[in-house]
Amino acid sequence: METLQNIDTFLANYLGLTDSEIQTFKQNMDKLILKKKDCFIEQGKRAAIKGFVNRGCTRTYFTDHNGKENIIFFSFEGSWIGDIESYHSNKPSRITIEAIEDSELLVISKNNFELIQKKMPILNQWYEMSAVKMYSSLFDKLIESKIRSPKDRYEFLIEKHPHIFQRIPLKYISDYLEIEPQSLSRLRKRLSKS
Amino acid sequence: METLQNIDTFLANYLGLTDSEIQTFKQNMDKLILKKKDCFIEQGKRAAIKGFVNRGCTRTYFTDHNGKENIIFFSFEGSWIGDIESYHSNKPSRITIEAIEDSELLVISKNNFELIQKKMPILNQWYEMSAVKMYSSLFDKLIESKIRSPKDRYEFLIEKHPHIFQRIPLKYISDYLEIEPQSLSRLRKRLSKS
Numbered sequence: 001m002e003t004l005q006n007i008d009t010f011l012a013n014y015l016g017l018t019d020s021e022i023q024t025f026k027q028n029m030d031k032l033i034l035k036k037k038d039c040f041i042e043q044g045k046r047a048a049i050k051g052f053v054n055r056g057c058t059r060t061y062f063t064d065h066n067g068k069e070n071i072i073f074f075s076f077e078g079s080w081i082g083d084i085e086s087y088h089s090n091k092p093s094r095i096t097i098e099a100i101e102d103s104e105l106l107v108i109s110k111n112n113f114e115l116i117q118k119k120m121p122i123l124n125q126w127y128e129m130s131a132v133k134m135y136s137s138l139f140d141k142l143i144e145s146k147i148r149s150p151k152d153r154y155e156f157l158i159e160k161h162p163h164i165f166q167r168i169p170l171k172y173i174s175d176y177l178e179i180e181p182q183s184l185s186r187l188r189k190r191l192s193k194s
Numbered sequence: 195m196e197t198l199q200n201i202d203t204f205l206a207n208y209l210g211l212t213d214s215e216i217q218t219f220k221q222n223m224d225k226l227i228l229k230k231k232d233c234f235i236e237q238g239k240r241a242a243i244k245g246f247v248n249r250g251c252t253r254t255y256f257t258d259h260n261g262k263e264n265i266i267f268f269s270f271e272g273s274w275i276g277d278i279e280s281y282h283s284n285k286p287s288r289i290t291i292e293a294i295e296d297s298e299l300l301v302i303s304k305n306n307f308e309l310i311q312k313k314m315p316i317l318n319q320w321y322e323m324s325a326v327k328m329y330s331s332l333f334d335k336l337i338e339s340k341i342r343s344p345k346d347r348y349e350f351l352i353e354k355h356p357h358i359f360q361r362i363p364l365k366y367i368s369d370y371l372e373i374e375p376q377s378l379s380r381l382r383k384r385l386s387k388s
Contacts, residue, residue: 064340072336085333088326094333124318131325132282138329139279139288142266142336146258 005078007052007106014129021120028112034058034099040107041083041097046090048110050082056103059172062095071176072141074100074161074168081105084134100168150179154187199272201246201300208323215314222306228252228293234301235277235291240284242304244276250297253366256289265370266335268294268355268362275299278328294362344373348381 011017011025032051034040041047043063053075060081061071072095075081086093087110117123144153154177157164164173165188174181205211205219226245228234235241237257247269254275255265266289269275280287281304311317338347348371351358358367359382368375 062337062341064337065342068340070337070340084326085330088322089330094337121315121318124315124322128282128318128321128325131322131329132278135325135329135332136279136283138332138336142332143256143258143264143288146262146264147256148259 007054010052010078015122015126017120017122024116024119025108026106028116029106029108032105032107034103034105036099036102039096039098040081040105041086041093041095043094043096044092047083047086047093048090049107050080050087050110050113051105051107053077053079053081054104054106056099056101056105057167058097058099058103059168059176060095060097061175069096069175071172073137074164074172074176076161076167080130084131100172145178150177150183151187151191153177154179154184154191201248204246204272209316209320211314211316218310218313219302220300222310223300223302226299226301228297228299230293230296233290233292234275234299235280235287235289237288237290238286241277241280241287242284243301244274244281244304244307245299245301247271247273247275248298248300250293250295250299251361252291252293252297253362253370254289254291255369263290263369265366267331268358268366268370270355270361274324278325294366339372344371344377345381345385347371348373348378348385 005013007026007029008022011022017025029052031054032040034056040051040058041049055077057074057076058081059071060073060075061069063069075097081097083093083095083097085091113123144156148156157173157177170181170184174184177184179187199207201220201223202216205216211219223246225248226234228250234245234252235243249271251268251270252275253265254267254269255263257263269291275291277287277289277291279285307317338350342350351367351371364375364378368378371378373381
């Protein structure tokens with residue numbers, strides 16, 4: 001299911017911040033404009049930052065030793081993006097996050113987050129929830145080619161992101177699903193008729 | 195690298211608990227004896243528990259729709275094991291954790307953990323660290339067949355767990371590495387000569 005929440009809704013509903021806490025949180029964020037194909041996080045560089053997708057969408061991928069980009073997931077409005085591994089370990093990131101459309105992020109640095117975390121202990125649970133979410137997305141990706149047929153993978157993706165074909169180029173979806181573009185087109189046609 | 199810490203060392207060094215806090219923590223744990231092939235967590239069942247490997251070792255795997263067991267990682271003495279996804283979401287687990295040797299775990303239920311967490315806010319960081327570690331292990335597994343050759347995968351595993359061949363049956367290592375048992379034996383012979 002597409003998440004369509006904005007940052008205020010997220011902070012209020014998900015974390016239970018008060019209006020004044022939301023203001024403090026937002027004062028510690030910066031707006032970041034990404035043109036299509038700009039990177040928010042680059043494989044090999046440190047990433048002590050996290051971002052909220054205000055507008056647009058991104059793909060998270062890693063490049064393998066053959067230079068192939070392997071897409072792990074897509075993120076749309078209302079999602080947090082970042083690399084929890086590099087964020088916590090301070091090691092170079094193993095992923096790249098790139099804008100698929102011109103996008104607007106609200107970003108917060110690790111330093112700023114830790115500063116306000118001291119004032120709002122409720123933010124401690126943020127990690128717990130977001131790390132588990134990232135873990136689940138990764139697990140989905142790890143197992144899906146082993147537990148789901150191409151058709152099931154396609155249907156699972158559509159259920160999660162009903163409008164994905166309107167926004168994401170077919171080649172990215174095909175990469176993500178690990179289905180050849182031609183087979184994916186055939187599959188779509190077949191399923192749209194049934 | 196093999197971790198060989200015991201529960202006291204872990205709680206003191208990793209979390210910074212005082213002696214009396216360590217006692218409180220341990221009073222909320224139970225000893226769980228697993229015979230070889232007993233399960234700590236079973237795919238399809240809820241798992242609001244986490245365990246510390248005091249003695250023995252386990253394999254974490256998921257069973258795909260062909261009934262094949264796919265090993266994600268091995269855990270030895272000094273490691274925490276569990277399913278952070280089921281723990282937090284209260285949904286059925288997507289993994290199984292099974293003892294490879296007769297093993298002894300120290301386990302703590304989610305209820306007990308949350309009770310002592312209220313008294314020891316320092317435990318909040320436990321989630322952050324452990325979730326990120328789980329994420330990293332999963333990421334290793336996800337990317338390794340794409341970024342590492344069989345030989346590199348083998349060497350990476352040996353570096354992480356030097357004594358793995360003394361403790362884990364070849365068929366599990368071969369499953370984990372996604373290398374046929376015969377190819378793995380040949381690879382070992384070749385590398386031991388070089």
